[in-house]
Amino acid sequence: MSDTTDSxxxxxxxxxxxxxxxxxxAQAVAKIKELRQSIDNIDSAIISLLAExxxxxxxxxxLKASAGFAPExxxxxxxxxxxxxxxxxxxxxxTDIAEMYREFVVTEAKKRHQRIAQAxxxxxxxxxxx
Amino acid sequence: MSDTTDSxxxxxxxxxxxxxxxxxxAQAVAKIKELRQSIDNIDSAIISLLAExxxxxxxxxxLKASAGFAPExxxxxxxxxxxxxxxxxxxxxxTDIAEMYREFVVTEAKKRHQRIAQAxxxxxxxxxxx
Numbered sequence: 289m290s291d292t293t294d295s296x297x298x299x300x301x302x303x304x305x306x307x308x309x310x311x312x313x314a315q316a317v318a319k320i321k322e323l324r325q326s327i328d329n330i331d332s333a334i335i336s337l338l339a340e341x342x343x344x345x346x347x348x349x350x351l352k353a354s355a356g357f358a359p360e361x362x363x364x365x366x367x368x369x370x371x372x373x374x375x376x377x378x379x380x381x382x383t384d385i386a387e388m389y390r391e392f393v394v395t396e397a398k399k400r401h402q403r404i405a406q407a408x409x410x411x412x413x414x415x416x417x418x
Numbered sequence: 419m420s421d422t423t424d425s426x427x428x429x430x431x432x433x434x435x436x437x438x439x440x441x442x443x444a445q446a447v448a449k450i451k452e453l454r455q456s457i458d459n460i461d462s463a464i465i466s467l468l469a470e471x472x473x474x475x476x477x478x479x480x481l482k483a484s485a486g487f488a489p490e491x492x493x494x495x496x497x498x499x500x501x502x503x504x505x506x507x508x509x510x511x512x513t514d515i516a517e518m519y520r521e522f523v524v525t526e527a528k529k530r531h532q533r534i535a536q537a538x539x540x541x542x543x544x545x546x547x548x
Contacts, residue, residue, distance in 0.1 A: 300487040300490070301491055302487060302491055302494065303493070306487075312485075323481075328498075328501065330474070331471070331498070331523075333463075334464055334467050334471075335502060335509055335511060335516055336509045337460050337463055337464050338515060339506070339511035341464075342515060344456050347449075348450050348454070348457075351446045351449050352446075355440075355447075357432060358430040361430055363431045363433070375461075375462055375466075376465055376469070381465060385468060386465055388526070389465070389468060392522060393461075396515060396518070
């Protein structure tokens with residue numbers, strides 16, 4: 289693609305127009321489209337699992353607030369770090385990604401636990417679709 | 419828990435010692451433990467799916483590098499934002515969480531695409547366990 293400008297290189301839209309304009313890339317476009325369908329399916333599954341995860345951590349937040357427990361539990365976090373690291377290696381996932389994932393969900397869960405505690409144990413404070 | 423100090427409140431370790439010291443919280447401890455087992459199972463599933471997702475995006479990175487495509491594709495990102503927002507609402511997940519998830523995986527995938535492109539299309543550059 290000798291006619292590719294710098295800005296094109298920064299952002300390439302991969303679609304049938306791209307394939308038509310550069311027939312030599314048509315096969316790559318087709319393969320990328322197929323992989324993207326798998327990526328989309330994986331994202332659907334992960335979003336559904338994240339929904340269940342945050343429902344579970346919201347229940348934990350209510351229990352913690354009613355029992356007077358803190359949002360934070362460092363022993364639990366150490367356990368999670370070690371466990372997710374191990375699972376990531378087994379699954380062939382970069383352990384940095386696993387740790388970023390853990391930090392993301394744990395941080396957001398703790399923020400929500402704090403909001404529940406501040407609302408006197410009412411999980412309705414998180415019910416964004418109510 | 420009138421004997422709870424400020425620092426205790428900041429960090430509560432939820433375990434059988436906690437339950438023994440404060441019998442009135444034993445039921446909450448038991449319920450939290452049960453929920454945590456579900457949370458751990460969900461995390462195992464998500465880590466496995468993330469492993470598959472990054473394998474797929476790594477393949478996309480190789481195809482993009484060999485075809486001379488950019489790591490970034492804004493039209494694809496707009497599509498993903500709209501799609502994940504919709505799936506999150508259906509699943510009962512805070513759409514902010516869905517967007518944070520998307521930003522996390524897309525940012526990391528793009529970083530890896532750039533590393534593959536810089537390595538002349540060699541995905542081995544990402545093979546952290548080799």
